[in-house]
Structure formats: C-alpha cells, structure tokens
Amino acid sequence: MTGFLLRRLGASLLVVVGGSILVFGALRAIPGDPIQLMLGTQGVTNPELVARYTERFGLDLPAPVQYLYWVGQLVRGDLGDSIVQPQSVGDFMRMRAINTAVLGATAWVIAVLGGTGIGVVAALLVHRRMWVADYALSGFSVVMISIPSFSLALILMIIFGVNLGWLPVLGMQSVEDSGLLDRLRHLVLPAVTLATVPGFVLGRIVKAAITDALLGDYARTAYAKGLSERRVFLVHVLRNAMVPIVTNTGLMFGGFLSGSVLVEFMFAWPGLGRGLVNAILARDFPIVQGITLLILVIFTVVNFLVDLSYGLIDPRIRYARA
Amino acid sequence: MPVAATRAGTDPTPGLKETHSAEHAGERSQNDSVLLRVEKLRTRFHTKNGLVRAVNGVSFSIGPGEVVGIVGESGCGKSVTALSILGLIRPPGEIVSGRVLFEGQDLVGASSGTLRRIRGKEIAMIFQNPLSSLNPVLTIGFQIQEAILEHDRIGRRAARERALDLLQRVGIPEAERRLHQYPHQFSGGMAQRAMIAMALANRPKLLIADEPTTALDVTIQAQIIRLLHRLSGELGMAVLFITHNMGLVAENCHQTLVMYAGKIAESGATDDLFARPLHPYTQALLACVPEVKGERHDLIPLEGFPPDLTVESRGCAFEPRCAQRFDRCPIEDPEPRDAEPGHAVRCHLY
Numbered sequence: 001m002t003g004f005l006l007r008r009l010g011a012s013l014l015v016v017v018g019g020s021i022l023v024f025g026a027l028r029a030i031p032g033d034p035i036q037l038m039l040g041t042q043g044v045t046n047p048e049l050v051a052r053y054t055e056r057f058g059l060d061l062p063a064p065v066q067y068l069y070w071v072g073q074l075v076r077g078d079l080g081d082s083i084v085q086p087q088s089v090g091d092f093m094r095m096r097a098i099n100t101a102v103l104g105a106t107a108w109v110i111a112v113l114g115g116t117g118i119g120v121v122a123a124l125l126v127h128r129r130m131w132v133a134d135y136a137l138s139g140f141s142v143v144m145i146s147i148p149s150f151s152l153a154l155i156l157m158i159i160f161g162v163n164l165g166w167l168p169v170l171g172m173q174s175v176e177d178s179g180l181l182d183r184l185r186h187l188v189l190p191a192v193t194l195a196t197v198p199g200f201v202l203g204r205i206v207k208a209a210i211t212d213a214l215l216g217d218y219a220r221t222a223y224a225k226g227l228s229e230r231r232v233f234l235v236h237v238l239r240n241a242m243v244p245i246v247t248n249t250g251l252m253f254g255g256f257l258s259g260s261v262l263v264e265f266m267f268a269w270p271g272l273g274r275g276l277v278n279a280i281l282a283r284d285f286p287i288v289q290g291i292t293l294l295i296l297v298i299f300t301v302v303n304f305l306v307d308l309s310y311g312l313i314d315p316r317i318r319y320a321r322a
Numbered sequence: 323m324p325v326a327a328t329r330a331g332t333d334p335t336p337g338l339k340e341t342h343s344a345e346h347a348g349e350r351s352q353n354d355s356v357l358l359r360v361e362k363l364r365t366r367f368h369t370k371n372g373l374v375r376a377v378n379g380v381s382f383s384i385g386p387g388e389v390v391g392i393v394g395e396s397g398c399g400k401s402v403t404a405l406s407i408l409g410l411i412r413p414p415g416e417i418v419s420g421r422v423l424f425e426g427q428d429l430v431g432a433s434s435g436t437l438r439r440i441r442g443k444e445i446a447m448i449f450q451n452p453l454s455s456l457n458p459v460l461t462i463g464f465q466i467q468e469a470i471l472e473h474d475r476i477g478r479r480a481a482r483e484r485a486l487d488l489l490q491r492v493g494i495p496e497a498e499r500r501l502h503q504y505p506h507q508f509s510g511g512m513a514q515r516a517m518i519a520m521a522l523a524n525r526p527k528l529l530i531a532d533e534p535t536t537a538l539d540v541t542i543q544a545q546i547i548r549l550l551h552r553l554s555g556e557l558g559m560a561v562l563f564i565t566h567n568m569g570l571v572a573e574n575c576h577q578t579l580v581m582y583a584g585k586i587a588e589s590g591a592t593d594d595l596f597a598r599p600l601h602p603y604t605q606a607l608l609a610c611v612p613e614v615k616g617e618r619h620d621l622i623p624l625e626g627f628p629p630d631l632t633v634e635s636r637g638c639a640f641e642p643r644c645a646q647r648f649d650r651c652p653i654e655d656p657e658p659r660d661a662e663p664g665h666a667v668r669c670h671l672y
Binding site: 224225229236 | 520
C-alpha cells in the first residue's frame with residue numbers, strides 16, 4: 001500500500017509540473033504581449049516604458065529562467081503579481097476561488113443526486129421492461145446532454161428570471177440585500193445550468209452500471225437465496241455498480257471546482273473561470289499561471305482520492321495494491 | 323456398463339446409489355414419496371430471432387433424498403428447467419405452462435413471497451461458475467450469514483457460528499480466516515465449496531446443482547462430487563444434478579433424464595438406462611464416451627447439431643441426426659411411453 005501511495009504521489013507531481021510547464025510555454029508561444037496590451041497607444045509612443053515594464057515582470061529573460069524564477073517564488077508561497085490588476089495573484093484568486101467553489105459544490109450536489117436518481121430510475125425501467133418510459137427518459141437525457149450550457153443558461157434565464165420572475169439572473173447577490181436567502185436565490189440558476197450536462201451524463205453511467213450488475217451471476221445467486229428485490233438491489237447490485245459511479249462523480253467534482261468559464265460568464269458570477277478568460281485575453285501571464293496551477297492541483301488531488309476510494313469499494317483492487 | 327469410468331479411477335467414488343438408493347429406486351410411480359413433481363413444463367424466450375422453446379413439455383419427479391440427473395448437450399434446456407423450478411426465469415424468458423409442485427404446492431405463478439420462502443430454504447441452488455456466482459465485493463462470511471438470516475430468526479453471532487460450521491463441513495480449511503475473505507481469494511474449487519455451504523445454510527430438502535463442476539478441473543471435480551454425495555447422504559437431501567457428463571450421472575444418480583431439444587428423450591432408473599439405452603440419442607451419447615477400464619472401442623462422434631429451437635418441428639426433434647430414422651419420424655413427434663416399467667422413451671421405435 002505504501003508503495004502504491006508513493007508511486008501515485010510521484011505520478012501526481014509529474015502531472016502538476018508537466019502541466020504547469022505546458023501552460024507556461026503556451027502562454028509565451030501565443031502572439032500578444034501583455035505589456036503592450038496593457039499600455040496600448042501609450043506603449044507605441046513610449047518604447048522605454050514598455051522596456052521598463054517588461055523588465056519589471058522579468059519578461060525579457062529566457063522562458064526557462066522565467067519558469068524557474070516562478071517556481072522559486074511558488075516554493076515561498078508567492079504566486080507573483082498580476083501584470084494588469086493592481087494586486088497580487090494570490091489576492092486576485094482568493095475570493096474568486098471561494099465563489100467558484102460555492103457554485104461548483106452546489107452544482108456537484110445537484111448533479112450527483114439528480115444523476116444517480118435518474119440512473120436508478122432508468123435502470124429500474126429497463127429491469128421492469130417498461131420500454132416506452134425507458135425510451136422517453138433516454139431521449140430526454142440525450143436532449144439535455146446536447147444543449148450547450150450557454151443556450152440552457154439563456155432558456156432558464158428567460159423562463160425563471162424574466163417570464164416567471166422567480167429568480168435573479170445575474171451576479172452573486174443583490175445590492176440592497178445580501179442575506180443568505182438572497183445569495184441562495186442567486187445560486188440556483190447557475191448551479192442548475194452547470195449541473196445539467198454532467199448530471200445527465202452521470203445518469204447514463206449509473207443506468208449502465210446498474211443494468212450490468214443486475215445481469216451478473218451473483219445477482220441470480222442472491223435471488224436464489226430468497227432475498228427480496230429490494231435487498232438484492234441495495235446490497236448486491238448497487239455496491240458493484242459503484243466503481244464507475246465514483247469515478248465519474250469524482251472527476252466531475254474536479255471539473256466543477258476549477259470553474260466553468262461559460263456559466264460564470266453567462267451569469268456574471270465572479271469566479272475563477274471568468275477571471276481566467278479575462279486574464280487570457282489580457283495576456284496576464286501570472287494570473288493565468290496561478291489559476292491553471294490551482295486547477296491542475298485540484299484535478300490531481302481529486303483523481304488521487306478517487307483512486308483511493310476504489311479500494312474501499314472493491315476488495316479486489318484493495319488486495320491487488322497490498 | 324459402457325460408462326463405468328470417465329474418471330481415471332483408483333478411487334471409485336462411493337455412489338449414492340450404493341449408500342441409500344434401495345428405498346427409492348424402482349418405486350417411482352408411488353405418489354407418497356414425491357418431493358418435487360414437474361408437470362408439462364414449458365419455458366420459452368422471446369428473442370430477436372424468434373421464439374425459443376427452451377423447455378417444451380418436461381415432466382419428472384424427485385423423491386425425498388433422491389439424486390436425479392438431467393443430462394444433455396449444451397442448449398438442450400437443462401439449465402432452463404432448473405431455473406424454472408425456482409422461478410428464476412427472467413424476461414425475455416417466461417414459463418408458459420405446466421406445474422412445478424413442491425410438496426404439493428404449485429410454484430408456477432406463486433407469489434413472490436411464497437417463492438422467496440422456498441428459495442434458499444426448501445430448495446437451494448448452486449451454479450456452473452462459482453467465482454462469478456459469488457458477489458465480489460462481499461465477504462464469504464457475509465454471504466453465507468445473509469442466507470441464514472434471511473430464513474431464520476437467529477442472532478448475528480449464532481449465524482456466524484453456523485456459517486463457520488458450514489465452511490468446515492464442506493471441507494474448507496482455516497474456515498475462521500476464510501470467513502473474512504472475499505471470493506477473489508478463493509480458488510474455483512474452494513468457491514464452489516463456499517457456494518455449497520451457502521446452499522446448505524438452511525438444510526434444504528432439495529439442492530439443484532446446475533453443472534456444478536463444469537468450470538472446475540478434473541481432480542477438483544471429483545472432490546466436489548464426492549462432497550455433494552456425502553452431504554446428500556448425511557442430510558437426506560434430494561439433489562437435481564444437471565450435467566453434460568454421462569459418467570457423472572452414471573456414478574451418482576438414482577434416476578436419469580436424458581434431455582434433447584427441450585424435451586425428455588429418455589428417463590429411467592440409472593442402472594436400467596445405462597444398461598439398456600433405448601433412445602438412439604442416448605445410445606449415441608454413450609458411444610462417444612471414452613472408457614478407461616475394459617476393452618478398447620472406437621469412439622463414435624454424434625454428427626450434426628442440436629436443432630434450432632425457434633423452429634417448431636412437426637416430427638421428432640432428433641430425426642435429422644438419427645441413424646435409425648424411418649418414414650414416421652419426420653411427420654409425427656413421438657409421445658413418451660414406458661418401454662419397461664419405470665423406463666420411458668420418446669421414440670417411434672418402441
């Protein structure tokens with residue numbers, strides 16, 4: 001088990017380092033200079049100013065040197081300063097990360113509960129051979145999976161925000177009222193929008209996993225023991241169906257925590273995703289690097305936890321690692 | 323007897339026939355000693371290729387403590403017969419007609435509550451592939467205790483004691499440790515022993531063993547068969563033994579049913595049936611079993627394939643492969659008739 005953990009940690013570290021190098025290099029390879037973008041016409045008329053800023057952010061150095069310098073800062077817990085914003089990258093990310101986490105965690109809960117529910121219902125429809133209902137639900141799922149999130153955002157905004165007037169459509173809170181209820185009301189539409197596609201995808205995975213497990217020889221044995229349908233399902237089938245479900249929900253969690261650019265953009269949610277898009281447009285290298293690093297770390301940690309959880313679910317994996 | 327040994331044997335398994343057959347063999351017609359009676363059972367499957375008549379009018383009965391073998395090629399309907407008895411046929415399959423009388427109670431169309439009280443309690447079942455038949459994510463102990471607790475109101479501790487006792491009884495060494503292990507830590511033979519322990523948990527009156535040794539290698543096969551023997555004798559438990567191995571049937575069963583294309587081609591006391599096989603199909607099956615002891619003889623393979631069960635034939639299902647067919651065979655399906663007392667055959671020759 002220790003060997004497994006060490007190997008797994010080493011691999012995670014490689015992913016983070018490799019990913020950060022890739023982002024670092026890509027930023028410097030694409031056209032567009034952050035200093036010139038920031039200074040605009042001022043920069044065109046004043047090349048000395050450009051040179052001074054370029055030196056101030058170390059952009060005149062060779063890329064590998066810049067990277068090592070950045071890593072050096074990182075080790076001391078410093079993500080550097082934003083080029084465009086008058087604040088450090090850490091300050092820029094802090095609030096936005098929390099906002100994204102609130103939205104992401106809410107969306108995750110909705111997607112996991114909704115997706116599992118849909119999947120279980122769909123599997124039972126197959127088990128009971130209710131084909132019409134099964135086709136209807138499958139068809140509806142495909143439609144929901146196929147709707148781009150920006151379209152869904154607009155549809156939900158028009159229905160629940162404009163026509164019915166039930167829910168606010170922009171931002172995290174109202175100007176005049178910033179109580180908990182108000183914040184929750186702001187959370188509903190973006191969270192539902194974000195949860196929809198992954199939720200229905202999860203529903204299909206859950207359905208397939210349960211349908212498979214129900215056909216297993218061990219399910220037949222369970223029936224032959226005289227167990228009730230409910231017990232066969234809850235004790236014998238569900239646990240076997242857990243591995244693909246946990247994989248999917250885990251990876252989904254990573255995706256949500258690292259923010260959804262489109263949804264945050266549509267709902268004016270002040271999160272990391274929107275911050276990342278704006279930073280890329282402005283070629284604000286340190287912010288892009290900081291946010292992508294956080295995303296990398298979140299993904300590898302979640303992946304690691306998902307991997308560990310397999311052992312809890314499936315003894316075969318547990319023993320293979322021992 | 324042409325089928326004396328498929329097991330290369332310095333160690334003849336003490337057949338149940340020898341141990342306690344006397345009181346059952348030969349008196350099949352008496353109604354008082356019937357545990358299970360299957361009457362005109364028809365089970366079919368709706369598939370894309372049409373209606374598969376997997377079991378097409380099967381009747382037989384099993385007395386208390388009796389060992390009955392169903393033998394036949396793959397796809398002849400023997401496993402479907404077994405599953406039908408316990409009502410384990412799932413869509414797209416269905417039992418169309420017939421009765422399965424267990425101690426006089428019809429299990430066809432019985433409520434799920436009735437079936438659940440019988441499954442695992444009165445009639446238990448073991449399957450062909452023990453490793454996939456055990457749940458991979460639950461310990462062996464849990465799975466056996468679950469079978470006990472489902473039918474018996476005893477405490478967890480008592481159930482655990484009984485599970486331990488059962489494992490020891492089926493010859494699993496270090497039972498205490500094995501209780502906490504998972505199926506993947508068991509070999510095929512040990513897993514089948516665990517399945518047997520689970521099946522015996524509530525001292526069933528009938529054990530259905532559906533090809534219990536097919537997935538195991540030959541030495542393990544012999545051990546499992548010997549174990550089933552011993553337990554059947556000790557517990558007075560009837561066994562419906564399903565296999566494609568003629569040798570195993572010859573050695574172990576009081577009664578033998580030869581199944582072909584969803585019907586019983588020939589049935590009778592095992593000794594009679596193997597001494598005087600009547601149906602050309604039974605004769606053909608015996609002709610392709612190798613002998614270890616005795617004279618050398620050429621093996622005669624049975625040519626052709628079992629018929630497509632989606633097509634309802636007018637005549638005898640075995641006719642296309644039969645060496646002794648005559649003009650009546652493709653036109654009329656023979657009815658079973660007693661060629662000798664207690665020895666029935668479904669063939670126009672008799």
